[in-house]
Amino acid sequence: MTKTSKKKATIYDLSVLSGSSPSTVSAVLNGTWQKRRIKESTAALIRDLAETHQYTANRQARGLRSSRSGLIGLLLPVHDNRYFSSMAQTFEAHVRSKGQCPIVVSASRDPEEERKTAETLISYSIDELFICGATDPDGVHEVCETVGLRHINIDLPGTKVPSVISDNYQGGRMLTEAIIRHFPADQPLRPDELYLFGGRDDHASRERIRGFRAVKRELLGDDPDGCIQPTGYAPNNARLAFEAFYEKHGKLPRGVFINSSINFEGLLRFMAGHPHENFADLTVGCYDYDPFASFLPFPVIMIRQDVEGMITKAFEVIEEGRPQPRIHLISPELVQPRTALTGPLDALKDIG
Amino acid sequence: MTKTSKKKATIYDLSVLSGSSPSTVSAVLNGTWQKRRIKESTAALIRDLAETHQYTANRQARGLRSSRSGLIGLLLPVHDNRYFSSMAQTFEAHVRSKGQCPIVVSASRDPEEERKTAETLISYSIDELFICGATDPDGVHEVCETVGLRHINIDLPGTKVPSVISDNYQGGRMLTEAIIRHFPADQPLRPDELYLFGGRDDHASRERIRGFRAVKRELLGDDPDGCIQPTGYAPNNARLAFEAFYEKHGKLPRGVFINSSINFEGLLRFMAGHPHENFADLTVGCYDYDPFASFLPFPVIMIRQDVEGMITKAFEVIEEGRPQPRIHLISPELVQPRTALTGPLDALKDIG
DNA sequence: CTTGTTTGCACAATCGATGGTGCAAAGACT
DNA sequence: AGTCTTTGCACCATCGATTGTGCAAACAAG
Numbered sequence: 166m167t168k169t170s171k172k173k174a175t176i177y178d179l180s181v182l183s184g185s186s187p188s189t190v191s192a193v194l195n196g197t198w199q200k201r202r203i204k205e206s207t208a209a210l211i212r213d214l215a216e217t218h219q220y221t222a223n224r225q226a227r228g229l230r231s232s233r234s235g236l237i238g239l240l241l242p243v244h245d246n247r248y249f250s251s252m253a254q255t256f257e258a259h260v261r262s263k264g265q266c267p268i269v270v271s272a273s274r275d276p277e278e279e280r281k282t283a284e285t286l287i288s289y290s291i292d293e294l295f296i297c298g299a300t301d302p303d304g305v306h307e308v309c310e311t312v313g314l315r316h317i318n319i320d321l322p323g324t325k326v327p328s329v330i331s332d333n334y335q336g337g338r339m340l341t342e343a344i345i346r347h348f349p350a351d352q353p354l355r356p357d358e359l360y361l362f363g364g365r366d367d368h369a370s371r372e373r374i375r376g377f378r379a380v381k382r383e384l385l386g387d388d389p390d391g392c393i394q395p396t397g398y399a400p401n402n403a404r405l406a407f408e409a410f411y412e413k414h415g416k417l418p419r420g421v422f423i424n425s426s427i428n429f430e431g432l433l434r435f436m437a438g439h440p441h442e443n444f445a446d447l448t449v450g451c452y453d454y455d456p457f458a459s460f461l462p463f464p465v466i467m468i469r470q471d472v473e474g475m476i477t478k479a480f481e482v483i484e485e486g487r488p489q490p491r492i493h494l495i496s497p498e499l500v501q502p503r504t505a506l507t508g509p510l511d512a513l514k515d516i517g
Numbered sequence: 518m519t520k521t522s523k524k525k526a527t528i529y530d531l532s533v534l535s536g537s538s539p540s541t542v543s544a545v546l547n548g549t550w551q552k553r554r555i556k557e558s559t560a561a562l563i564r565d566l567a568e569t570h571q572y573t574a575n576r577q578a579r580g581l582r583s584s585r586s587g588l589i590g591l592l593l594p595v596h597d598n599r600y601f602s603s604m605a606q607t608f609e610a611h612v613r614s615k616g617q618c619p620i621v622v623s624a625s626r627d628p629e630e631e632r633k634t635a636e637t638l639i640s641y642s643i644d645e646l647f648i649c650g651a652t653d654p655d656g657v658h659e660v661c662e663t664v665g666l667r668h669i670n671i672d673l674p675g676t677k678v679p680s681v682i683s684d685n686y687q688g689g690r691m692l693t694e695a696i697i698r699h700f701p702a703d704q705p706l707r708p709d710e711l712y713l714f715g716g717r718d719d720h721a722s723r724e725r726i727r728g729f730r731a732v733k734r735e736l737l738g739d740d741p742d743g744c745i746q747p748t749g750y751a752p753n754n755a756r757l758a759f760e761a762f763y764e765k766h767g768k769l770p771r772g773v774f775i776n777s778s779i780n781f782e783g784l785l786r787f788m789a790g791h792p793h794e795n796f797a798d799l800t801v802g803c804y805d806y807d808p809f810a811s812f813l814p815f816p817v818i819m820i821r822q823d824v825e826g827m828i829t830k831a832f833e834v835i836e837e838g839r840p841q842p843r844i845h846l847i848s849p850e851l852v853q854p855r856t857a858l859t860g861p862l863d864a865l866k867d868i869g
Numbered sequence: 870c871t872t873g874t875t876t877g878c879a880c881a882a883t884c885g886a887t888g889g890t891g892c893a894a895a896g897a898c899t
Numbered sequence: 900a901g902t903c904t905t906t907g908c909a910c911c912a913t914c915g916a917t918t919g920t921g922c923a924a925a926c927a928a929g
Contacts, residue, residue: 186879224640226915228577229884245861250602268620273865285618288576312525433808433857456785457809505785509597513625538909578885581914
């Protein structure tokens with residue numbers, strides 16, 4: 166068992182080995198050595214030793230001293246969803262490219278959980294926090310604010326700091342219009358045949374609903390209140406709403422606007438319970454993109470939110486000095502049925 | 518601007534406020550105060566102050582001193598995939614329930630990246646590392662070993678520490694058999710009509726292929742080599758393989774075993790390029806579960822790996838003192854077409 | 870040779886929490 | 900009252916890196 170085998174080398178070890186002081190070693194290894202007028206030859210020696218002894222800085226020590234950690238946090242509602250997991254994937258790539266370390270945590274859409282999670286992250290002295298899809302962004306803002314932590318909202322806006330969100334109104338309009346136009350002119354959709362399921366009383370849902378209603382009124386001439394069925398995000402609640410509709414009308418609406426892919430799973434569950442229905446006249450629009458959903462046996466028009474665009478914008482905005490709490494809208498994209506788009510995974514090389 | 522508003526309270530602040538020493542404050546707030554014979558009334562006072570001043574311990578300082586961080590790492594290939602993201606979701610729940618903080622990072626299936634990522638995590642003094650789906654688990658093991666970090670493999674096995682993986686051989690058998698039996702007796706599948714696409718030279722793929730070939734030989738009497746098409750995991754490579762087959766034979770095989778949902782996306786891309794084909798006689802088996810894929814317009818039989826079971830087992834094994842480097846197999850589950858299963862998200866309450 | 874300047878680095882305080890050790894005051898006992 | 904215990908806590912070194920400051924040696928200028 167050689168000496169290099171068990172504990173990690175520190176600047177003190179290298180200091181002894183090199184014959185210089187710990188502060189010199191530190192300066193060399195963190196790049197501030199020119200500023201400290203360290204001789205190139207000394208620096209080279211130390212770099213060499215660091216390499217052969219596999220030195221890596223103890224981030225906790227560094228963070229303690231400098232009150233920065235190199236960690237950048239992303240607070241998500243859930244991982245288990247293509248939209249949010251592609252958010253995580255994209256976020257990670259950006260953070261890594263800045264030489265920092267991403268830390269992605271979910272908080273289940275629970276305001277209390279969101280705040281507690283943010284506090285946990287803060288206790289690790291994270292340097293920045295991206296708050297994505299939070300139920301209570303301003304609550305999280307409070308806890309960031311008291312410790313002076315830079316943060317920004319994504320996907321759902323807050324009122325205290327900038328927010329980068331999908332243009333849900335336009336997206337809602339696009340999707341609604343696409344659903345309506347998908348029906349042939351000789352069998353047009355009636356206003357009471359186009360329903361919206363899913364979502365709840367958050368900014369995104371409200372905007373989508375606003376777009377939905379506006380387009381319905383413009384294109385179909387009417388917009389009955391009963392066609393809006395906000396079920397929350399839980400798949401089972403969505404399923405129950407479909408069941409209830411089906412009970413009452415003996416069929417599904419011809420046109421269905423579903424607020425998110427998670428809600429869409431509720432429709433699948435409903436369908437699994439009705440194996441002999443073939444839902445031949447059904448057209449679905451879903452505010453989220455999933456490649457498999459796009460190929461379902463009925464027309465599924467989808468919205469793909471521009472995750473890359475949102476993350477990029479968020480990084481831009483958060484770098485600004487004193488950003489105003491304005492809302493940055495990122496346009497989503499309409500995806501026709503049977504479309505297989507590429508995603509962040511395609512950027513990866515496939516070894517082997 | 519009150520004094521509480523800007524910087525975080527430390528034990529020194531509370532020490533002044535309470536009139537006790539920092540070490541007393543520390544002991545009270547980290548639970549070791551009984552051992553230190555602190556008076557209950559003193560403890561109560563300090564707890565009170567901590568509460569009103571919103572004290573939370575600086576984890577970096579604690580970690581520096583104790584060389585533990587409270588962080589538990591999960592190293593994934595990618596986030597952007599239902600299998601791995603549900604891994605993340607489940608992992609997170611387990612870690613949080615132990616009062617620790619999950620840190621989930623992806624390494625793109627790149628051995629070099631995997632090692633570097635592990636080192637980064639180590640520099641934050643993480644307490645344990647779960648290595649999931651790593652291309653080179655033993656490489657990661659090396660870097661963990663040199664610093665004495667407890668770790669375990671999930672999904673793909675290593676040889677140095679315990680591994681908890683899906684029973685890929687059995688799963689491969691189940692899925693292959695289900696595909697074969699899905700064809701009616703009067704139009705049975707011939708051996709050269711059942712292909713396997715995707716995967717590469719890793720343990721999981723090999724085992725699945727072994728199961729696939731064994732069942733083919735048992736049930737169909739033959740098992741031509743050409744029916745195995747390992748394309749790697751990239752969707753586009755899988756697409757190219759389907760294109761190539763289609764070029765050559767003018768159709769797809771009647772039965773297709775796809776190694777993962779990521780590869781399945783390659784099939785979708787192929788299909789998007791052949792809009793007028795209806796692939797009426799196609800049956801797909803996919804080694805992964807995705808609710809939307811399950812409802813595609815052709816029969817899709819899926820395997821759902823028991824993520825909850827694997828994570829639970831992994832936590833059990835890692836707690837053991839000196840676990841042997843054996844492989845723990847977790848049985849996956851066969852999922853019939855048009856099945857909408859619940860997932861980790863269903864455990865969440867839906868607020869609002 | 871003296872004075873000033875630059876070069877190159879060492880010293881030591883510091884970040885916040887932990888835990889071993891020591892010691893005064895209070896209580897128990899003879 | 901004197902000694903021994905127990906109680907209750909303070910003191911201080913420590914984890915590993917950062918950073919402001921100081922200072923000797925080398926060199927330049929006069």
